[in-house]
Structure formats: structure tokens, C-alpha cells
Amino acid sequence: xxxxxxxxxxxxxxxxxxxxxxxxxxxxxxxxxxxxxxxxxxxxxxxxxxxxxxxxxxxxxxxxxxxxxxxxxxxxxxxxxxxxxxxxxxxxxxxxxxxxxxxxxxxxxxxxxxxxxxxxxxxxxxxxxxxxxxxxxxxxxxxxxxxxxxxxxxxxxxxxxxxxxxxxxxxxxxxxxxxxxxxxxxxxxxxxxxxxxxxxxxxxxxxxxxxxxxxxxxxxxxxxxxxxxxxxxxxxxxxxxxxxxxxxxxxxxxxxxxxxxxxxxxxxxxxxxxxxxxxxxxxxxxxxxxxxxxxxxxxxxxxxxxxxxxxxxxxxxxxxxxxxxxxxxxxxxxxxxxxxxxxxxxxxxxxxxxxxxxxxxxxxxxxxxxxxxxxxxxxxxxxxxxxxxxxxxxxxxxxxxxxxxxxxxxxxxxxxxxxxxxxxxxxxxxxxxxxxxxxxxxx
Numbered sequence: 041x042x043x044x045x046x047x048x049x050x051x052x053x054x055x056x057x058x059x060x061x062x063x064x065x066x067x068x069x070x071x072x073x074x075x076x077x078x079x080x081x082x083x084x085x086x087x088x089x090x091x092x093x094x095x096x097x098x099x100x101x102x103x104x105x106x107x108x109x110x111x112x113x114x115x116x117x118x119x120x121x122x123x124x125x126x127x128x129x130x131x132x133x134x135x136x137x138x139x140x141x142x143x144x145x146x147x148x149x150x151x152x153x154x155x156x157x158x159x160x161x162x163x164x165x166x167x168x169x170x171x172x173x174x175x176x177x178x179x180x181x182x183x184x185x186x187x188x189x190x191x192x193x194x195x196x197x198x199x200x201x202x203x204x205x206x207x208x209x210x211x212x213x214x215x216x217x218x219x220x221x222x223x224x225x226x227x228x229x230x231x232x233x234x235x236x237x238x239x240x241x242x243x244x245x246x247x248x249x250x251x252x253x254x255x256x257x258x259x260x261x262x263x264x265x266x267x268x269x270x271x272x273x274x275x276x277x278x279x280x281x282x283x284x285x286x287x288x289x290x291x292x293x294x295x296x297x298x299x300x301x302x303x304x305x306x307x308x309x310x311x312x313x314x315x316x317x318x319x320x321x322x323x324x325x326x327x328x329x330x331x332x333x334x335x336x337x338x339x340x341x342x343x344x345x346x347x348x349x350x351x352x353x354x355x356x357x358x359x360x361x362x363x364x365x366x367x368x369x370x371x372x373x374x375x376x377x378x379x380x381x382x383x384x385x386x387x388x389x390x391x392x393x394x395x396x397x398x399x400x401x402x403x404x405x406x407x408x409x410x411x412x413x414x415x416x417x418x419x420x421x422x423x424x425x426x427x428x429x430x431x432x433x434x435x436x437x438x439x440x441x442x443x444x445x446x447x448x449x450x451x452x453x454x455x456x457x458x459x460x461x462x463x464x465x466x467x468x469x470x471x472x473x474x475x476x477x478x479x480x481x482x483x
Contacts (some may be wrong), residue, residue, distance in 0.1 A: 091407055091408065091411050092411065094408050094411065094412075095408065095411035095412045095414070095415045096415065106416060106419075110377075110416045110417075110419050110420035110423070111376070111420070113370070113374075113376075113377065113416070113417050113419075113420025113421060113424060113457050113460055113461065114420045114423045114424040114427065115369045115372070115424065116369035116370035116371075116372065116374075116420075116424065116457075116460065117370070117420060117421045117423075117424030117425055117428065117453050117454075117456055117457045117460075118423075118424035118425070118427040118428040118431070119365060119369045119424075119428070120363075120369075120370070120424070120428065120449075120453060120456065121424065121425050121427075121428025121429060121431075121432070121445075121449055121450065121453050122427075122428040122431040122432055123363065123365065124363075124445075124446065124449045125428065125429065125431075125432035125443070125444065125445040125449065126431075126432055126435060128444040128445065128446060129432060129435070129436055129441055129442070129443055129444045129445075143317065143320060143344045144178075144314060144315045144316065144317055144319075144320055144344070145282055145312070145313070145314065145315070145320065145344055146313040146315060146320050146323050146324045146327065146341060146342065146343060146344070147310055147311065147312060147313070147341075147342045148310060148311035148313065148327055148328065148331070148339050148340070148341050148342070149308060149309075149310050149339065149340040149341075149342065150162045150163060150308055150309040150310065150338065150339060151308075151337075151338060151339065151340050152338055160303055161298075161303040161304065161309055162309070162331075162332065162335075162338040162339065163182045163309060163311065163331060164331065164332070165295075167180075167182050167214070167311065167331055168180050168181055168182065168214050168215070168216040168233075170330045170331055171311065171313060171323075171327050171330055171331065172216070173330070174323055174326055174327065174330055175319070176315050176316045176318075176319025176322065176323055177313060177314070177315055177316075177319070177323055178219075178220070178314045178315060178316060179216050179219035179220040179313075179314045180216045180220055180311060180312065180313040180314070180327075181213055181214040181215065181216030181217030181218070181219070181220055181311065181312055182213070182214045182216075182217070182294060182309060182310070182311050183211055183212065183213040183214070183217045183294075183309070183310060183311070183312065184211070184212055184304040184307050184308070184309035184310065185209055185210070185211055185212075185304070185307040186210040186211070186212050186292075186297055186301050186304075186307075187304060187305060187307050188300075188301035188302070190266075190267040190268075190269075190301065191210045191266050191267055191300075191301055192207055192210075192267075193206070193207065193266075193267060194206060194207075194208040194210065194249075194253070194264055194265065194266050194290055195253070195264070195265050196253040196254055196255055196262060196263070196264050196265070206252060206253070208249055208252070208253075208288075208289065208290055209285065209288065209289040209290070210266055210289065210290050210292065210297075211285075211286065211289040211290065211291045211292070212291075212292055212293070212294050212296075212297030212298070212304075213291050213292075213293070213294055214233075214236055214293070214294045215230065215231055215232045215233050215235070215236055215293070216312075217283075217286075217291075217312055218230045218244065218277070218286070218291065219314070220282065220312045220313060220314040221280045221281065221282045221283045221286055221312060221314075222280060222281035222282060222314070223244075223277045223279075223280045223286065224277065224278050224279040224280070225275055225276065225277060225278065226247060226276045226277070226278035227257065227258045227275065227276045228244075228258045228273070228274050228275035228276060229274055229275050230244050230274075230275050230277075231244060231274060231275075231293055235293050235296075236293040236294055236295045236296070237295065239293065239295045239296045239299050240293060240296060241269065241270065241271045241272065241292075241296060242271060242272050242273075242274045242292070242293065242296075243264055243266075243271040243272065243273050243274070243290050243291060243292050244273070244274060244275040244276070244277060244290075244291045245264065245273055245275075245276055245277070245289075245290050245291070246276070246277050246286055246287030246288055246289060247276060247277060247278050247279075247287060248287050248288045249287070249288055249289065249290060250273075250276045255273060255276070258273060258274070258275075258276065261273075264290060266290065266292070269300060271290070271292060277291075282312065282314070283312060311327070311331075313327065320343055320344050321343050321344075324341040324342070324343035325341065327339070327341055328340075328341055370456070370460055374460050374461075374463060374464040375464070376464075377413055377416055377417065377460070377461055377464035377465060378413075378464040378465065378467065378468060381409060381412070381413050381464065381465045381468035381469070382467070382468040382471065384409075384412075384468070385409065385468050385469075385471055385472040385475075388472075389475060392405055392472055392475050393475065393476075393477045393478070393479070396475070396477035397477045402473035402474070403473065405469070405472045405473045405475075406469045406470060406472065406473040407469075408469075408472075409465055409468060409469035409472050409473075410462055410465050410466070410469045412465070413461045413462060413464055413465025413468070413469070414458050414461045414462045414465065415461070416461050417457040417458045417459070417460045417461020417462065417464070418454055418457055418458045418461065419457075420457045420460075420461070421453055421454035421455070421456060421457020421458060421460075422454050422457070424453065424457065425450060425453040425454060425457075428453070429445060429450065432445055
């Protein structure tokens with residue numbers, strides 16, 4: 041703060057040391073009382089450079105407290121950057137997985153055409169082979185849920201022990217279904233076209249069903265009983281990329297199920313098709329004609345949905361959820377800065393009074409404390425931005441992902457920290473500017 045002394049209307053300007061006529065340098069002014077009485081003081085001015093210097097000095101005077109005060113902003117801004125970065129990165133991975141799985145999946149439903157009551161299965165016996173001949177198809181298979189009353193109970197115990205068994209879904213499927221679902225086997229193998237053609241009584245069960253039935257190994261050649269009919273378990277599926285209900289079902293060959301329980305009467309049969317990337321839409325148009333050139337209207341093809349709408353929906357949900365958490369962290373940081381700044385005002389009451397008595401105005405005190413709280417916010421924003429970017433890079437490296445961080449997020453994070461610090465310091469700075477100088481100097 042700087043001020044100068046100048047003459048009032050009733051006297052000439054007070055001259056500096058050694059400048060008065062007949063007066064030596066270094067001697068005090070004498071005989072000039074009217075000029076001294078008429079002197080006035082210019083309004084004090086707080087230069088921007090001095091404001092920054094005072095703010096930095098106020099922060100560095102108590103480094104421990106300043107670090108703890110900025111910690112809330114560090115966490116808030118760091119969470120903000122990490123959340124937006126991880127959301128963008130996860131959305132990119134969701135998009136790539138969608139393209140590799142869902143965008144290569146086509147399902148065909150057996151609608152039966154215009155028949156009022158569906159009497160027979162519309163899929164031909166060689167449906168798998170017909171569709172797999174189409175260019176771009178990797179695997180295809182027909183399936184339906186067996187709805188016969190005799191197939192509603194499944195157990196692993198021998199016939200006649202009195203056990204009723206559990207209600208486990210029994211799925212009739214051609215061999216292409218498990219290949220189209222990209223089944224991963226824990227033990228054994230899946231059945232093939234020979235088992236289907238010869239109507240073999242074999243079954244492939246999911247890992248969940250195996251645990252439910254108490255089957256832990258295939259070394260003992262276990263069997264399951266569907267109603268009263270035994271089926272040899274030849275494979276246990278541990279995971280699938282598509283059609284997750286396979287893990288909770290007993291899957292038997294399509295021809296075997298038709299011979300034992302007949303075609304589906306209540307449940308609707310369908311076909312699962314796995315295609316190469318980019319071929320799904322074309323396959324959805326060609327598959328009904330390939331299955332039944334005479335009556336393609338008996339089938340309804342379901343192509344994959346638009347990947348952009350899925351990604352937008354997922355990204356929006358993630359953004360809304362995690363940005364709430366980031367806002368909470370920022371509020372906590374703002375409360376911490378406000379509390380610490382208010383305590384600093386109470387502790388520095390004498391300093392504030394001294395500054396006011398030397399010419400500092402209320403707005404100067406207000407600007408000083410706002411600058412200090414803003415400096416803490418910027419410091420927290422810079423550190424939080426660095427930690428947030430480091431978190432995104434670490435997660436992407438561990439998960440083998442490609443990190444995606446928008447430059448606008450990194451640029452805006454320190455500004456958010458500044459805004460948080462300034463807003464948090466408004467009330468304490470206003471309190472400091474209202475302190476009476478005389479009352480402050482008495483303390």
C-alpha cells in the first residue's frame with residue numbers, strides 16, 4: 041500500500057527533507073504549521089502485483105494449514121478429472137466391445153407367419169447349414185425352451201430314489217448355438233451335428249446348473265435325469281459371450297428333444313447367429329430367405345441396435361452418477377477453505393487493524409483474503425488435476441485400455457479450483473473487511 045502527502049487548499053505542498061528554503065537536508069520541518077495542518081492524504085492504492093504478493097505470503101506463512109485446507113479441493117478436482125477421464129475411457133471400451141459382440145449378433149424368431157395357431161416348427165432340419173452358407177456368418181443354431189410337463193424336473197440322482205428334482209430350464213439346441221454363443225468350457229466338450237443327427241441322449245450344462253446338481257467332475261461320467269430319461273453330461277460350460285441363460289440351463293440336442301417331447305408348442309423357437317463385423321445387417325435381411333425361400337414371412341430377423349445410442353445412454357448414466365460424487369467432494373473442499381479462512385481472519389484481527397490504520401480500505405482487505413482463498417483453490421486444482429490424470433492413466437494401463445481424456449477437462453479443472461476457493465472465501469473476506477480498525481488495534 042502506498043500513499044502520498046500533498047497540500048490542501050489553504051497551504052502549499054509539504055516539501056521533502058532538504059528541499060525547503062534555508063533548511064538543511066535531514067533537518068525536520070519547522071515554522072510550517074499551516075502547511076502541515078492543511079496537508080491531506082491521497083487514497084491508498086493496492087496494486088495487482090502487491091495483491092498477489094500478499095496472497096502468496098499469507099499462504100506460505102502457514103504451509104501446513106494451507107496444505108490441509110487445499111486438500112479438499114485437491115480431492116474434489118482430482119475426482120472430477122478422474123471421473124470424466126474414466127467415463128470417457130470406459131465408454132470407448134464399451135463401444136469397442138459392443139462392436140465386437142453385440143454388433144455381430146443376429147437373432148431370428150419363428151413367428152409362424154399368418155397362421156392363427158402355430159402347429160409345427162418353421163425352421164427346417166438343416167437350418168444351421170443353410171444360414172452358415174451365407175457370406176459373413178461364423179456360426180448359427182436353432183434353440184427353444186422345452187415346455188413339456190415331463191421335462192420340468194431335472195436331477196442327478198438315479199431313478200426311483202424318491203427325489204423330485206429341481207426345476208431347471210431344458211434348452212433344445214442345435215450344435216451351432218453353443219458355437220454362436222462362444223461358449224467357454226470348464227470340462228468336457230460340446231455336442232456336434234453327429235449327436236444331433238443320431239438323437240444321442242447327451243447334455244451340456246452350465247456351471248451354475250452343475251453346482252446346483254452337485255456335479256463337480258466329468259471323470260465319473262455323471263448323468264442327469266430329465267423327468268425319468270437319463271442324459272450323459274459331456275460338457276460343463278463356464279462362460280458365454282452371448283445368451284447368458286445357457287449357464288443356468290441343461291442343453292440337449294435339438295433332434296433328441298423333438299423325438300422325446302415333440303416340437304415347441306408354447307415357447308417360441310429362435311436362431312442365434314454370429315457374424316463377422318459389418319455383416320449383421322445384411323445377414324438379418326438374407327437369413328429368412330435362406331431358411332424358407334417359399335415362406336420367409338414365417339421369420340422375424342432382429343438386427344443389432346445402433347451402437348451410438350447405447351454408448352450415449354451408458355455415458356450419460358455414468359456422467360450423472362459420478363459427477364454428483366465430484367460435486368460432493370468440491371463442496372467438502374469449499375467448506376474446508378471457508379472454515380480455515382474464517383479462522384485466519386479471527387487470528388489476524390490485529391494485522392487487519394494495523395493495515396486499516398495505515399490506509400488500507402475495506403475493499404483492499406476483501407481482495408487480499410479472496411486472493412488467498414483463490415490461491416489455495418488454484419493450488420488444489422493443479423494438484424488435483426495432476427492426480428486425476430495420473431489415476432486415469434494408471435487404470436488404463438492396468439486394464440490394458442486406451443486412456444481418453446478431453447483437453448477441455450484438464451484445462452477447466454484448475455479454473456474450477458479457483459472458483460471453489462473464491463466462493464469459499466467470500467464470507468470470511470467480507471467479515472475481514474468489516475472489522476473496525478480501532479477495535480482491532482485494542483486486541
